[in-house]
Amino acid sequence: MSKAATLSITSKWPEVTVVSQTPQLIALFTIIRDVNTKRGDFVFYSDRIIRILVEEGLNHLPVKDIEVPTPTDVTYDGLQFEGKICGVSIMRAGEAMEQGLRDCCRSVRIGKILIQRDEETAEPKLFYEKLPADIKDRYVLLLDPMLATGGSAITAVEVLISKGVPAERILFLNLISTPEGIETFVKACPGVKIITGFIDKCLNEKKFVSPGLGDFGDRYYCI
Amino acid sequence: MSSSEEPQSLASTHSYLPPWSSPHVIGIAGCSGSGKTSVASQILKALNVPWAVILSFDNFYKPLSPAQSKRAFANEYDFDAPEALDLDSLACVLKNLRQGKKVDIFTYSFAQHNRTDVTTPVYGANIIILEGIFALYDERINEMLDLKVFVDTDLDICMARRLRRDIVYRGRDLQGAMKQWMSFVKPNFERYVRPTMEIADVVVPRGLDNTVAIDMLIRHVQRTLTVKSRQHLEQLSNLNGEIAGQNDVDVCTLPNVRVLKQTNQVRGIHTILFNRATKRGDFIFYLERLMVLLIEEAMNAQPYSIKEVPTPTGVPYTGLLPELNTCAVEIVRGGTCFETSLRKILPDTAVGKILIQSNARTGEPFLHYLKLPPDFENKQILLCDTQAITGAAAVMAIRVLLDHGAVEKNICFVTYLADKARAMRRILSAYPRVQVVVGKVEDTFKRRFIDTKYYGT
Known part of the structure; x- marks a missing residue:
């Protein structure tokens, strides 16, 4: 009996949706986790996962029933997307997910948040934000590829809530998350939904996702 | 028996036989210079569909040995005897085409008296026109022909056309061309080819000049295509057999x-x-x-x-x-x-x-x-x-x-x-x-x- 592939931990949190663990998704993760994968391939295959993630995330937005006339003169009972949306990426790694969002929503507005670890307190600290003026009226897709400790994502959600966005209208999209990070996040940000590609085994002693894929931003932008 | 083989009995509702798996094969024979090729091209031109093809005997000459080749260049090799042709290959190609398979046809170079590296793929033909002096000669091939045509042109006209073609298009001299005609083409025609007229379904006198006969042939082929189209459509709509052992499976x-x-x-x-x-x-x-x-x-x-x-x-x-x-x-x-x-x-x-x-x-x-x-x-x-x-x-x-x-x-x-x-x-x-x-x-x-x-x- 051959060993089976490792799939995501099943979500026990009602706020957390894990993308369907299909063979091709696992194959994509296998490539981006591989330390020997070159940056070109890392970018390409990450983008494919991001697009799948965005498609899944968009399914959590509201729709309404609508009837439309078809080219064959029959009426089609369909669905119409409702509500304005915007993307907010947590710099720098989150910006890697912007193209995937644009591939699905052409003219989507995108805000940015820069959060860095404060050298003195070791706590995440907001350094910069640029968000759409009417963000409180929009559904927000918060983009950050890795949910490790949850620290920066929680700070980002606090920024959004301070701008008047209800927690229920925030969707946090990430590729890989940890049970520890999710636990901290759902306690700190009740009502916010998480869409993740994969819940990994754990957070290691260096506060990295394990097995994870290393530093996403470095691998996507630099190495 | 390998397990991947399908039992034949399931046919009708389960298997799809495309029109090219039962092509209509027409053999056109006649003397060299009789206008066989022109008749075949005329039919093809009138049909104007990519799934009708001409299969020429010219590509099935046997490769020559150096000695034979030397004789050929001296106009002393008999290209007009059945032995000069690779009828085994031709029968095999035709058999494969009639089973709907893809076939690669050799191209024969008259300059080198040998097969070239170039092959022409033939696939998907519903109508195959087999054209050559021995089109009605081989028993195995005859069995696979749905229509046998013999182009019966006066031998003097055949000779005139052949000489003109050999001299103008194939760079031979008059003496060599005449020598071939007298020693090989004509006697072989009398001996092997003319007798095959007996088994022809249709004899076309005067070759290409006989527009009435050619029109009839074209109409025959078109009718055949119509019948085949109807059968094809019926077959497609009958594809409705059991799936996974059930008739009404979702x-x-x-x-x-x-x-x-x-x-x-x-x-x-x-x-x-x-x-x-x-x-x-x-x-x-x-x-x-x-x-x-x-x-x-x-x-x-x-x-x-x-x-x-x-x-x-x-x-x-x-x-x-x-x-x-x-x-x-x-x-x-x-x-x-x-x-x-x-x-x-x-x-x-x-x-x-x-x-x-x-x-x-x-x-x-x-x-x-x-x-x-x-x-x-x-x-x-x-x-x-x-x-x-x-x-x-x-x-x-x-x-x-x-x-x-x-x-x-x-x-x-x-x-x-x-x-x-x-x-x-x-x-x-x-x-x-x-x-x-x-x-x-x-x-x-x-x-x-x-x-x-x-x-x-």
Whole structure:
């Protein structure tokens, strides 16, 4: 009996949706986790996962029933997307997910948040934000590829809530998350939904996702 | 007996025999210079369809030894005796063509008296015109002819035409050409060829000048094509056998059928695509978005093997790796709408094209053009189309792939819309191992509109 592939931990949190663990998704993760994968391939295959993630995330937005006339003169009972949306990426790694969002929503507005670890307190600290003026009226897709400790994502959600966005209208999209990070996040940000590609085994002693894929931003932008 | 062999008795409702698996074969014999070739070309020109081909005896001369070649250049080799021709090969080629197989025909060089490296592929022919002095000579070949024609032109005229051709087009001198005619062509004609007139169904006196006879032949072939078209259509609509041992199985529940999960986004995209009022810019954007989802889903319809990889954190990860490389074959024109989305997911994949046009009135599919990617038979093949209504084009395209060596279970037919009762049933009934990926299952007939709107033409 051959060993089976490792799939995501099943979500026990009602706020957390894990993308369907299909063979091709696992194959994509296998490539981006591989330390020997070159940056070109890392970018390409990450983008494919991001697009799948965005498609899944968009399914959590509201729709309404609508009837439309078809080219064959029959009426089609369909669905119409409702509500304005915007993307907010947590710099720098989150910006890697912007193209995937644009591939699905052409003219989507995108805000940015820069959060860095404060050298003195070791706590995440907001350094910069640029968000759409009417963000409180929009559904927000918060983009950050890795949910490790949850620290920066929680700070980002606090920024959004301070701008008047209800927690229920925030969707946090990430590729890989940890049970520890999710636990901290759902306690700190009740009502916010998480869409993740994969819940990994754990957070290691260096506060990295394990097995994870290393530093996403470095691998996507630099190495 | 190998387990992959299908029992023959299941035929009618289960197997699809394309029109080229029972081609109509016409043999045209006659003396050299009688106008056989012209008669054959005239028929072909009048039919004007890519699935009628001429098979010439000229490509089946035996390669010559150096000694024979020397005699040939001295006009002393007998090219007009049955022994000069490789009738075994020809019988074999014809047999394969009559079974619908792809055949590579040698090209013969008269300059070198040998076969060249160039071969011409012949595939998908519904009408085969076999043309040569010995077209009605070999017993094995005669058995495979549906119509035997003998062109009976006066020998003086034959000689005049032959001399002119040899001298003007083949660079021979008058003396050499005359020598060949007198010592080989004429005696061999009397000895071997003229007697075959006896078994001809039709004798055409005066060759190409006999327009009445040629018109009759053309009409005969056209009638034959009409009958074949009717049988083809009947066969397609009869493809409705048991699937997975059941008569009324819901095809969507079969393990090799994947229907895209109808999420809110997918249903929202259907609504935009189905809406008559949608502008083309939006239509293209949303169709391509949906096709990315379809191709990602199709990537699940192939075998994967376990692969362990080292990660940057030092902890290995046990993941998956597709076992086969993937290539794509698009059914033109609908399937070519996949091109952009395909490049997003598989940027360097080889893409083949099959043009299958359906008759606007009867819906009968015809294979017009075929170009398959290299080594496709060892790859996972994504066969793309946008709308499968009757399933005729898909059934034919899959047959083409199989005829060229593809493995049934490695073919994944991907389509945005598919009619459940007809297209899906027919495809799966003819090819129970083929993978099918569908974006939206349709219950009622819908006109083709996807590619029309995508291309704006």
